[in-house]
Amino acid sequence: MITCEDLVKIYKVDEDLEVMALQGLDLNVEKGEMMGIIGNSGSGKSTLLNMLGGLDRPTAGKLIVDGKDLLRMSDKDLVRYKLETVGFIWQNNAKNLLPYLTALENVELPMLLKGRHKRERAKELLEMVGMGHRIHNKLHMLSGGEQQRVAIAISLANYPKLLLADEPTGSVDTKTADIILDVFRTLNQELGVTIVIVTHDMQLTKKMDRVVAIRDGRTSSEILRKPYYEDVLREAEHIEGEEESHVELAVLDKAGRLQIPRDYLDAIGVGNANKLQVLLENGRIILENPNESDYKK
């Protein structure tokens, strides 16, 4: 369902500052899987989810979802992808819901269907998330957990193949979180929808098929299936307070442009200069300070 290879995302903050939120991330998700993504704050979890959902485009690497290449897709196809292939659930319900409409009206609103089918499908979805008895209640009269279940029904309105949830239980208590996770599991089993959930809550990861830990924009422990999830949790605990050490990767974009870490440039004394000496030697590309190069004439 999802193939990420060497996925890179760079945010340009201003003229001089760029943040490399994903630094060559690899991830494969099978069709029908329900998987969790964990990692420290700032490790790139939300960035990954945004890339998977087509809300933003990756800078480099490979990202295929449901056979669609998200790096090469046209803007028009990306809009269609967001409407038809993915459904989103956020921590903050207000993003998805209109308080003075009923649960039923809220679910009907984003549907691409027309007329009676719309109403029937909306009812069916609300029943599926355990809200069949509250369909005529206005949203602002429902509890946080109930509103979140309506949000889940909405995310399914257009028959998505992939559900993406960013901290979906972040604003509810433990018991409600458990109920919401059970709703995800039911949908996963009954509709066969693939689900990716970002969470801080280690307890919730126990309900998932697989948990992947992200660190510094890369997958740090991969493909550990259910019996092994304790290993992932141990790994995740390890992440806290560990010394940073990793191989530095430079980003190569489609046009062959290279992004070199600032401290590397400083180390060879090029500072803010805008030219480097480029040499090809024995199958290696060498970058040198043009003022110090042995090849300087």
Ligand SMILES: Nc1ncnc2c1ncn2[C@@H]1O[C@H](COP(=O)(O)OP(=O)(O)OP(=O)(O)O)[C@@H](O)[C@H]1O
């Ligand atoms: N739009 C943006 N512009 C600039 N930098 C960004 C942007 N979005 C995220 N970042 C940066 O990218 C890095 C990864 O952020 P991201 O939100 O993906 O992390 P996260 O793991 O989801 O964190 P949290 O658990 O706190 O939500 C961080 O350093 C963050 O500051």
